[in-house]
Amino acid sequence: xxxxxxxxxxxxxxxxxxxxxxDGAQAIAGDLPRSACVTLDVPLEAGESLDTGVPRYSALSRxxxxxxxxxxxxxxxxxxxxxxxxxxxxxxxxxxxxxxSLAVVWFDAHPDLNTPSTSPSGAFSGMAxxxxxxxxxxxxxxxxxxxxRSRVVLAGARAFDAAETQRAAELAAVLSPDALTDPxxxxxxxxxxxxxxxxxHVDLDALDPAALTGVTSPVPFxxxxxxxxAAISALRDAFPLAGSTIAGFAPSSPAAAVDDMGAIxxxxxxxx
Numbered sequence: 001x002x003x004x005x006x007x008x009x010x011x012x013x014x015x016x017x018x019x020x021x022x023d024g025a026q027a028i029a030g031d032l033p034r035s036a037c038v039t040l041d042v043p044l045e046a047g048e049s050l051d052t053g054v055p056r057y058s059a060l061s062r063x064x065x066x067x068x069x070x071x072x073x074x075x076x077x078x079x080x081x082x083x084x085x086x087x088x089x090x091x092x093x094x095x096x097x098x099x100x101s102l103a104v105v106w107f108d109a110h111p112d113l114n115t116p117s118t119s120p121s122g123a124f125s126g127m128a129x130x131x132x133x134x135x136x137x138x139x140x141x142x143x144x145x146x147x148x149r150s151r152v153v154l155a156g157a158r159a160f161d162a163a164e165t166q167r168a169a170e171l172a173a174v175l176s177p178d179a180l181t182d183p184x185x186x187x188x189x190x191x192x193x194x195x196x197x198x199x200x201h202v203d204l205d206a207l208d209p210a211a212l213t214g215v216t217s218p219v220p221f222x223x224x225x226x227x228x229x230a231a232i233s234a235l236r237d238a239f240p241l242a243g244s245t246i247a248g249f250a251p252s253s254p255a256a257a258v259d260d261m262g263a264i265x266x267x268x269x270x271x272x
Contacts, residue, residue: 012086024249082247103195
């Protein structure tokens with residue numbers, strides 16, 4: 001049975017709807033086997049920046065410590081359910097520590113490649129992939145080299161800030177939603193990195209708004225659910241899936257959560 005760690009973190013998001021990410025994580029957990037889930041206690045309070053330039057840094061740091069402890073020593077693949085995209089950093093770090101040739105596939109409408117010096121908002125979720133590469137806020141980032149740029153594939157991104165465009169060009173590959181209609185494109189991109197295992201991060205805003213409405217920053221012309229599921233399934237056929245994250249669900253109401261849950265559970269099923 002797949003294992004799930006539920007992390008209803010909202011403090012990394014810049015959105016006015018950020019706290020709905022807590023509802024989203026809990027809604028997903030409600031449709032998973034209770035015995036397979038561990039839920040972290042995430043503070044309700046925003047926290048303070050502590051002169052880091054990152055809003056809510058103190059809360060993010062507390063959650064990071066708890067997530068490191070929850071994932072430490074686990075050898076089996078775990079699906080981390082956020083919350084905002086920042087939860088993927090610790091999850092990837094835990095896997096990279098035991099998989100020296102790990103590739104990361106980052107499905108997201110936004111590349112999350114800002115840094116503390118380039119971020120318009122200072123929000124950690126917009127720096128999450130930079131933090132994986134060791135270029136994010138101190139105390140929230142992985143060591144430089146834990147996951148090299150040459151083993152990171154950005155998939156489905158279509159809303160870049162200026163600084164992110166240059167940083168994305170340094171990655172192993174950047175695949176548009178159109179390119180991902182062929183599942184082999186993703187498999188070939190990961191194979192070219194020389195990786196022996198893969199971690200998959202899915203921010204649900206990688207999907208087109210017509211496929212799923214409950215995200216904080218919808219971007220048109222995204223993936224449809226069959227294309228996303230097929231790409232992940234092809235990847236799993238080709239490589240061991242060493243871990244994964246699903247993040248970014250922020251339903252506007254309980255009824256809206258129900259409407260989106262069918263699509264989400266198809267994605268969860270492809271990861272688990």
